[in-house]
Every structure is written in structure tokens, then in C-alpha cells.
Amino acid sequence: MKYTFFLILAITFCGTVTAQKPGRKMADSTLFSDDNIPTRSDYLTQFEKVFQILNKAPLVIGSFVRIDDFQEKLNESDSALAILKEKFTSTSDRTLNIRNLQMYNTLLDELDRNMNDYAVHLNEYDTKLEDLKKEIRDLRKDTLLRKVFRDSSLRQSFIPQLQQLRTKFKRADSLIRHSTAQVNDLKAHTSANTIVVEELLYQTDASLASVGSKAFGKERRYIWEQPTARNNMSRGAFRKSVNNEQQLAQYYFTNTRSKRFWLLLTGLAFFFWIWNNFRSLKKRKKLSAVDGFNFSYVSPVPVIATLLLILNLAPIFDVHAPAIYIETTQFLLMILLTFAFYKRLPKDLFWGWCIFILLFLLLPGTRILGLPLRLMRWATLALDIASIFFGLYILSRSKEVKSKYKLVFYATGLYTFFNFLAVICNIFGRVTLSQIFAATAVYALAQTASLAVFVQTITEAFLLQIQSSRIRKNYPEEFEVKDIRKSIHRLVIVFAALLWYIVFTTNLNLYDALNDMLSALFTAPINIGSFKFTLSEIAIFLGVIWVANFLQRYIAYFFGDTGDDAAFDDKGQRSRLLITRLILLILGFLVAVAASGLPIDKITVILGALGVGIGLGLQSIVNNFVSGIILIFDRPLRIGDTVEIGDKKGRVKEIGIRTSTLLTEDGAEVIMPNGDVLSHNIVNWTLSNNHARVALSFSIERAPGTDVLKPEILDIIKSNEKVVEKREVEVTVSNINSKKTDIRILFWCRDISKVSAISEEVRNAIYAHLEKKGIIIL
Known part of the structure; x- marks a missing residue:
């Protein structure tokens, strides 16, 4: 590029060529001229191409929109990495608790992903710059431009273009040099941070792996022994450590906000779901339709129910969040539960719940105060002993608690047991294990109580959806609630148990280990002959099939169809639901095959084996299946x-x-x-319609005036709104003699399911009319 630049400068400042003297007029000889000689237009066209290439520089560099953002993010990551390096090089390990280590691990994983993202984009920018440089370097090979540079007369005729070329080149050269230096600096910065991140990830993984062996070993002296030397962290050093922890937490929240965005979006969707259903009932003046459900947590403005949902789902959206985040969400959840339990729990149990909240707040309080380690051990020992007595008091009321609140009863037993383990470990110097057991005890009980409310809230929300859908479709308000409530309740309990498992194993520092163990088990290849598969593929396949089957079974509930007679008349919806179920099953199978990664040729083998089975004895099953599809379509x-x-x-x-x-x-x-x-x-x-013909026959005593009965009977029948007016009513009078007259009536009712009721209604109306006229019915 330097060569081209100096070449252009030489061309621009070269001397002008003297003008040629005008010669005599020559004859036109263009017919015999050489077409290979470039014209002025050819030179100008080539200059235009050069200008286009140079004009790419600001366009290409202008597309590097994330350069400044990368620089800012890398500076922020420098601060976070510096704090993390200080954490791991510090001689004190008080801040390296399990929660923080898990948060550091998640934070470093996020930093590693960010560095990889920065590297990919910076490599793209570097490639674009190299391509642009190559295009500019290739200009030196252009024969027309070289001819202009060598021929002084040509240079004289293209001075404006050469001056413009010089200006554009200086601008492009400056932009390219600056951007190249900036991209190279950012690539170097990214590479350096990647090395630091990988090293810190290794240290974090090693620290987490050593927690187990370290926890079971004797870390400190027995609690009654006096320390030989003062090695506690000073007040100022502890405050600095806490400030650094807060900065890391802030950086963590900034870089993982997408997780909480989806959590917030889920909460908003839940809020508007309940609010819209209540609004629909209120609009139709049918709010009384849900009185029989005795809702405890959902309401027309479901703020508390939504917050309960969000706080319960927070762990699954952010498993390895900082300790301060977990403690804050649990505290807010307990405050909400306090309002929910105020009028629902017996008075003594409610006060017991308030005591539990106090014990919960004291647990992080001992850490926040920055007490010396020995004093902290005595404080946590007293707290754990108080928790044991609290648990024993709740368990002493086993009859009342176990009969009404079984989950809380078992969770209280677990709470008491883990606090007992925490006391034993603290006394004998297993400080890390003591902290693990104490935190697990508190969060297990709190999570059990909150998930019990969560299950009830989701169940009530689905019952509200069913009832509001029935009201919108003019179905009867009454339906069998017990079985539906039980099925919804059972499903939500499974999901709640999964949430509880995640929080419980995370607090015990077993979540990652169990995940790795299950991952190794399910991803290990299994060979059966030439067929190769993994347990994860089978699990995904069966799981997707189960979800599809579950959806096709319960999707009708969402539209108010509970399988009772009320929805029979809404044939359009029932047919649509039927087709939807079939589509869900077919899509479920296809998605299961795609998601599991099972090879199609192996599926073909299975289908071939299935074909053999059909030939041997499954004809009736396949016949019924195909017949079902025919009936549906x-x-x-x-x-x-x-x-x-x-x-x-x-x-x-x-x-x-x-x-x-x-x-x-x-x-x-x-x-x-x-x-x-x-x-x-x-x-x-x-x-095609619900009309049905009704036939009535009876005999009357022959009397004067019976000749006018036919038009009167026609009027009686047509006046009934349940009779089809557009269909002709036939009244036949036969077997007329001096003693009796036989009358036969044929008419069409609107609803075939009410033939008996309508026929009796019409018959009674005719009998009343005849009795009024004094005609005796035989």
C-alpha cells in the first residue's frame, strides 16, 4: 500500500505536458484504426472502478458496529477477572463458599462464551479488512493505470481524477490503518482474557471438586479448643471482600440478564392469563361461577400469585446464582407466603412460620456481619441448635401437621436432621460441611412450603381457565371438578418435585456431580449388533412422545371441554380438537425422531420389524388405527x-x-x-342437522265440532318454539265413524336429543286444548 501511495504522489506532482500544435486536417481513417488502443472512456471507467474500491473502506469499517461495545465489555471483564484472581490468590478462604464458587463457575463460563463471541466477530472484521487490503494491492497490477503513470501526456489529461484518487486513498489508508490496529489490539486483549478465564475455570473446578474431600476432613480445630494464632480476616479486609463479591454479583447479573428476562416474561404471561380469564367472567357477569372452587391464591388482579410463581421458578432459570440473589429471592418469597398463610394456618403454626423466617434471616446475617471465624462458629452453632428445637416443636404436633400438611411435616423432619448434622460437623471442625448442611436445611423447608403454594396456585389457574372457557362457550357451569383437579395437581407436583430436587442438590453441591454422572451414563454408546444408540436418545424419544400424548389428552381442558355432555352440541370444536390431537401425536413422533438423533435407517429397520409383527398378529390394531384416521378426516x-x-x-x-x-x-x-x-x-x-320427525297418534270421541280440530292442532304445534317452522306439519284425521276419530300428527323438532320431552310437551298441550273443548280422549 505504501508503494501505491508514493506512486500516486509521484503521478500527481509530475510536470505537465506541452500542448501539441494544431496540424492540418487529415482524412477520416477510423475505419483503419486499431481497436485495441484504449480510449479516454476506458481510462475513466477504470478510474471509476478504483474509486469504488476505495469507497469500500468507510463502508466496510462502518459495519464494525460492535467495536466500541467489545472494548467496553473487555474493560468490564478485566475488572471482574482481577477480582476473581484476587479471590483465588487470597490466603483466606471464607468467601470461597460453595454458593460463591458455583457463581464464579457460571460467571467464568459466561465470560468464556463472551470471549469466544468476541473472537468470532473480530476474526470476521479482520477477514473483511484483509479482503479490502488485497483489492487495493491488486490495483498495482492494473495495466491501464500503469500506462497512465508512465505516459506524461496521459497524466496531464487526467489530473482532476488523479487528485481525487489521492484524496480518497489517503482517507482509505488512514481508516484501514486505524481499524487494523484497533482490531488487532482487541484480538490480543480477547486472547489474553481467554487464557485468564481458562486458568480461573480450572482453579474453580478444582476448588469445587476439593470441597467434598475437604468438607469431610478436619478443617479447623474442635470448637472448644483455643486457636494457637490469630489468622482471622481483619474488618477492613472483610469489607473489601464483601464489596468485591457485590461487584462480581453485579457483573454476573449484567451478563446473565437474559435468564431473568425469560423469567419475567413467564410471570407477565401468567398474570395476563389469570387477569384475562377473570375479566372474561366479569364481562359476562359470571364471577359467581368460580365461587365453588374456593380459590385461595388466584384473584382478579393476581399480583401475589404472579410473584409467587416468579420467585418459585427463579432457581430453575438461574441455578448457580450468587448467594445474595438466592437469599433475597427466598426472603421475598417468605414475606409473600406470610401474607398468604396469615388466615390459612392455625395461629400457633403461623407464629412458628414467623420464627422460621427469623432463623432464616440470622443465617446470612452471621456472614454479612463479618464476625471472626471462631465467633461465627459459635453463632452458627447456637443458631443450628435453636433450629433443632424449632423443628422438634413442629414435629411434636405430628397429628395435626401430618394430617393436613404432609409435605411440611416431612420437610420439617429433614430440616431438623440436617441441622443436627450441621451441629455435629461444626463441633468437630468440619466447617464447610456444617455450612452446607445448615443452608440445605433452611432452603429445603422454605422451598417445600413455597412449592406447596405453587402447586395450589397452578391448579387454581387451570381450573379458572376451564371454567372461563365453558362460560364463553355457553356450557353449563357445573362439571366434575374432583378428577380434573387431581390430574392437574398430580402433574404440577411432578414439576414441583423437579424444582425441589434442583435446589436441594445445588445446596449440597451435588447438582453438577449428579449431572455429570447422568450425562456420562446417558451419553455412553450402546451397541447391539450393528445398531448403535445412547440412553439419552431413547430418553428424548420417549419423553417427547410422552409430552405429545399428554398434550393430546389434556388440551381439551384448556378449551373447557371436560368430556361431559355439555360440549356435545359444539361439534365444530370437538372435531377441531380431535384433529389437533392426531396432529400432536404425529408431530410428536416426528419431533421425537429428530430430537433424539436416531438415524432414519434404524427407524426403517424398526418399522420393518413392526411390519412383520403386523403380519403375525397386529392386524386388528392397525385396522382400528387406520379406521380411526378415516373417521377423523x-x-x-x-x-x-x-x-x-x-x-x-x-x-x-x-x-x-x-x-x-x-x-x-x-x-x-x-x-x-x-x-x-x-x-x-x-x-x-x-x-347435516339435528332435526328429527315426531309422530303422535291418539283417538277422540266423535262429537259435533270435531271437524275444526285439524287447524286448531296445527296452530298449537306451530306455536311451540321447539318445532321447526319451515318443515310442514301433517295432521291426518282417519277412521271417522259415529263413535271415534283417529288423529295422527307428524312434525319436526329442532333437537333430536329432546324428542321425548318435545313430544310430551306437544301431547299435553293438545290434550289440554281438547279437554277445554269438552272432547273426550279415548
Whole structure:
């Protein structure tokens, strides 16, 4: 580039060429000229191409929009890494507790990802700069430009273009030099930080790995022994350590805010879900429809319920958060639970809960005060002993607690046991193990109480959704709540148990170890002949299939369809739900295959084996499955239709993949294989409409005036709103003699399911009319 620059300078400042004297006019000889000689237009076109290349410099460099952001982020990471290096080089290990080590590990993983991201983008910038430099260097090979440089007359004719070229080149050269230096500095900075991050990650992993062996060993003297030397951290040093911990926590929150963004988004979605359902009920003046559910936690403005949800889900969104974050979220959760328990717990249990909150606050308080280590051990010993007596008091009320609050009873037993272990470990110098057991005891009990409320809140939210959907679709308010509540409750308990497991194992510093163990177990390849797979692939496959099956079973609840007779008349929705279920099953299978990573050729082998099984004895199952798909898409009958299949008559309650269910007039449910359904003639009374013809016959005594009965009976029938007006009503008078007259009436009712009620209603109206006229009915 320097060569090109000086070459252009030489061209620009070269002397001008003397003008040629005008010669005599020559004859036109263009027909015999050489076409290979460049024209002025060719030179100008080439100058234009050069200008375009030089103009790329500000455009390319302007695309480096994250340069300043990278510099700022790297400076912030320098501060965090300096604090971490000081933590690990410090002789005191009081701040290197398990929670902080886990947070350091997560923070360093995030820094490592950031450094990799910076390196990728900086390499892209460097590649773009190199490509631009190459294009500019290639200008020296251009023959036209070289000819201009050598020919003084040509230089004289292109002086404006050469001056413009010089200006553009100086600008491009300056930008490229500055950006190249900046990118190189940032790449070096990133590489240096990556080395430091990897070293600190190694130290953190080693510290976490040594916690187990260190915790079970004797770290300190017995609590009754006097120390031989004062090696406690000074007050100022401790305050500095706490400030550094706060700075690391702030950096952690800044760089992992996306986790809490999704947590907040989940909470907002939950809030508007409940709020919208209550608003829907209020708009229809049906708030009383949920009175029978006795909701405890959801309300028309579900602020407390939303906060309970967010604080309960916080651990799963941020497993290795700083200790101050965990302590703050748990404290806020306990305050919310205090308001929730105020009128729901017995008075003495409520005061016991308040005492537990006090004990919880004293646990981080001993750390925040910066007490000397020996004094801290005595303070935590007193706190753990007080916790043991508190747990024994709650357990002494075993009959009342165990009958109403089983989970709290067992969690209190676990709380008491772990506090006892903490006391023993503290006395015999196992300080780290004592801290682990004490923290685990407190968080296990607090998490159990909060998750019990969490399960109840989610269950109430789903019941509210079911009832509001039923009200919007004009279904009856009453439905069987007990079984639905039980199924929802069971599912939410499984999810709550997973949350509890995460928090419990994290506090015991077992979460990562168990994760690694399970990961090694599930990712180990298993060979069966030529078939190779892992347990994780099988687990993912079965898990996705289970989720798809669960969704297809319970999706109807979300739309208010609980499987009762109320939704029979809404055939459109029932049909859509049926197709949705089938689609969920098919998509679930396809997603399971894709997510598990099982090779398609192996799936083909399995399907081939399945084909052999079909040939050997699964014909009926496949027949019913295919027949179910035909029933779903061909729709000879729909859910809610009144049909006759063989000798069975009833309303279609369910169309499944393998069987269909008819609900007879007597209330019996007839389960028929789908293959049998299609093999019989299907009489569908409601395929196109719900109308049904009703026939009434009776005899009356022959009397004067009976000739005018026909129009009067027609008026009685047509006045009934349940009779189809557009269909003709037939009244036939026959067998007329001196003693009696036979009357036969044919009319159409609107709803086939109410034929009996309508026929009796019409018959009673006709009888009342005849009695009023004094006509005797035989």
C-alpha cells in the first residue's frame, strides 16, 4: 500500500505536458484504426472502478458496529477477572463458599462464551479488512493505470481524477490503518482474557471438586479448643471482600440478564392469563361461577400469585446464582407466603412460620456481619441448635401437621436432621460441611412450603381457565371438578418435585456431580449388533412422545371441554380438537425422531420389524388405527352425533385413535373398535342437522265440532318454539265413524336429543286444548 501511495504522489506532482500544435486536417481513417488502443472512456471507467474500491473502506469499517461495545465489555471483564484472581490468590478462604464458587463457575463460563463471541466477530472484521487490503494491492497490477503513470501526456489529461484518487486513498489508508490496529489490539486483549478465564475455570473446578474431600476432613480445630494464632480476616479486609463479591454479583447479573428476562416474561404471561380469564367472567357477569372452587391464591388482579410463581421458578432459570440473589429471592418469597398463610394456618403454626423466617434471616446475617471465624462458629452453632428445637416443636404436633400438611411435616423432619448434622460437623471442625448442611436445611423447608403454594396456585389457574372457557362457550357451569383437579395437581407436583430436587442438590453441591454422572451414563454408546444408540436418545424419544400424548389428552381442558355432555352440541370444536390431537401425536413422533438423533435407517429397520409383527398378529390394531384416521378426516360421524351402528344407538362421545365411544340413552358407554364402526352401516341422525320427525297418534270421541280440530292442532304445534317452522306439519284425521276419530300428527323438532320431552310437551298441550273443548280422549 505504501508503494501505491508514493506512486500516486509521484503521478500527481509530475510536470505537465506541452500542448501539441494544431496540424492540418487529415482524412477520416477510423475505419483503419486499431481497436485495441484504449480510449479516454476506458481510462475513466477504470478510474471509476478504483474509486469504488476505495469507497469500500468507510463502508466496510462502518459495519464494525460492535467495536466500541467489545472494548467496553473487555474493560468490564478485566475488572471482574482481577477480582476473581484476587479471590483465588487470597490466603483466606471464607468467601470461597460453595454458593460463591458455583457463581464464579457460571460467571467464568459466561465470560468464556463472551470471549469466544468476541473472537468470532473480530476474526470476521479482520477477514473483511484483509479482503479490502488485497483489492487495493491488486490495483498495482492494473495495466491501464500503469500506462497512465508512465505516459506524461496521459497524466496531464487526467489530473482532476488523479487528485481525487489521492484524496480518497489517503482517507482509505488512514481508516484501514486505524481499524487494523484497533482490531488487532482487541484480538490480543480477547486472547489474553481467554487464557485468564481458562486458568480461573480450572482453579474453580478444582476448588469445587476439593470441597467434598475437604468438607469431610478436619478443617479447623474442635470448637472448644483455643486457636494457637490469630489468622482471622481483619474488618477492613472483610469489607473489601464483601464489596468485591457485590461487584462480581453485579457483573454476573449484567451478563446473565437474559435468564431473568425469560423469567419475567413467564410471570407477565401468567398474570395476563389469570387477569384475562377473570375479566372474561366479569364481562359476562359470571364471577359467581368460580365461587365453588374456593380459590385461595388466584384473584382478579393476581399480583401475589404472579410473584409467587416468579420467585418459585427463579432457581430453575438461574441455578448457580450468587448467594445474595438466592437469599433475597427466598426472603421475598417468605414475606409473600406470610401474607398468604396469615388466615390459612392455625395461629400457633403461623407464629412458628414467623420464627422460621427469623432463623432464616440470622443465617446470612452471621456472614454479612463479618464476625471472626471462631465467633461465627459459635453463632452458627447456637443458631443450628435453636433450629433443632424449632423443628422438634413442629414435629411434636405430628397429628395435626401430618394430617393436613404432609409435605411440611416431612420437610420439617429433614430440616431438623440436617441441622443436627450441621451441629455435629461444626463441633468437630468440619466447617464447610456444617455450612452446607445448615443452608440445605433452611432452603429445603422454605422451598417445600413455597412449592406447596405453587402447586395450589397452578391448579387454581387451570381450573379458572376451564371454567372461563365453558362460560364463553355457553356450557353449563357445573362439571366434575374432583378428577380434573387431581390430574392437574398430580402433574404440577411432578414439576414441583423437579424444582425441589434442583435446589436441594445445588445446596449440597451435588447438582453438577449428579449431572455429570447422568450425562456420562446417558451419553455412553450402546451397541447391539450393528445398531448403535445412547440412553439419552431413547430418553428424548420417549419423553417427547410422552409430552405429545399428554398434550393430546389434556388440551381439551384448556378449551373447557371436560368430556361431559355439555360440549356435545359444539361439534365444530370437538372435531377441531380431535384433529389437533392426531396432529400432536404425529408431530410428536416426528419431533421425537429428530430430537433424539436416531438415524432414519434404524427407524426403517424398526418399522420393518413392526411390519412383520403386523403380519403375525397386529392386524386388528392397525385396522382400528387406520379406521380411526378415516373417521377423523372422512367424518361419517362426529362427536355429539346421534347414530345407529349395528344394534347400538346413542350419541358419539369420543372418537379415539383405536376406539370410539357411544353414550346410550340409559347412560351406558359403549366402546367400539373403530374397525367395527366402519364395517357396519352407520345411520347418522344428525349428520347435516339435528332435526328429527315426531309422530303422535291418539283417538277422540266423535262429537259435533270435531271437524275444526285439524287447524286448531296445527296452530298449537306451530306455536311451540321447539318445532321447526319451515318443515310442514301433517295432521291426518282417519277412521271417522259415529263413535271415534283417529288423529295422527307428524312434525319436526329442532333437537333430536329432546324428542321425548318435545313430544310430551306437544301431547299435553293438545290434550289440554281438547279437554277445554269438552272432547273426550279415548
